[in-house]
Structures are given as C-alpha cells and as structure tokens.
Amino acid sequence: YFVVTLxxxxxxxxxxxxxGLSKNPSVSQAQNQFMMFFLVSVVGLLINSALVAVLSxxxxxxxxxxxxxxxKNVAKLAATLVSLVWNFIGYKSFVFKKPVS
Numbered sequence: 409y410f411v412v413t414l415x416x417x418x419x420x421x422x423x424x425x426x427x428g429l430s431k432n433p434s435v436s437q438a439q440n441q442f443m444m445f446f447l448v449s450v451v452g453l454l455i456n457s458a459l460v461a462v463l464s465x466x467x468x469x470x471x472x473x474x475x476x477x478x479x480k481n482v483a484k485l486a487a488t489l490v491s492l493v494w495n496f497i498g499y500k501s502f503v504f505k506k507p508v509s
Contacts, residue, residue, distance in 0.1 A: 413450065441503055448498035452491045459487035 420442065463483035 417446070444503045445499070448495060448503055452495040452498065455494055456487045456491035459490055460484055463487065 460480075460483050463486055464480050
C-alpha cells in the first residue's frame with residue numbers, strides 16, 4: 409500500500425508541475441482539496457486494514473478451522489462497509505464540502 413501511495417503522490421506532483429498548476433494562485437483550493445482527499449483515503453485504508461486484521465483473528469468463528477475462509481470473508485465485508493461509510497462522510501464533510509456563501 410505504501411509503495412502504491414508513494415507512486416500515486418509522485419505522479420500527482422509531476423502532473424501539477426508539467427501543466428504548471430502549482431504556479432497558478434487559484435489552484436491552492438484544488439491543492440487543499442487533493443490533500444484532504446488523500447488524507448481521508450489513507451485513513452479509510454488504515455481503518456479497513458485494521459478491521460480486517462482484528463476481525464479475522466478475534467471472532468467466534470476464528471476458533472474453528474472449518475470456518476476460517478468464512479471468517480476472513482465476513483471480516484473483509486465488515487471492514488469494507490465501515491471504511492465505505494468513513495470515506496463517504498469524510499469526502500462529503502471535508503473534501504467536497506460546499507463553500508459557505
């Protein structure tokens with residue numbers, strides 16, 4: 409995850425420099441929006457990964473080997489739903505919020 413995130417960030421910086429967007433003063437809002445998008449996404453990724461690790465190891469199904477695959481799938485589903493809700497609320501509240509007039 410770290411390598412992909414780092415490559416994505418480097419590509420984004422390269423795009424900003426190639427198109428001259430970093431020199432445009434009106435772009436600062438877009439830069440702030442991108443940084444908030446990146447931060448909300450990273451937190452969502454951390455939430456997802458932590459929940460998969462915790463739920464797949466500490467659930468009633470984890471004690472029975474015959475339910476190991478089911479347990480992992482349930483943990484992934486729960487983690488995906490929680491991180492989906494986090495990302496939706498984060499994007500709506502922080503990233504794509506409407507400016508106050």
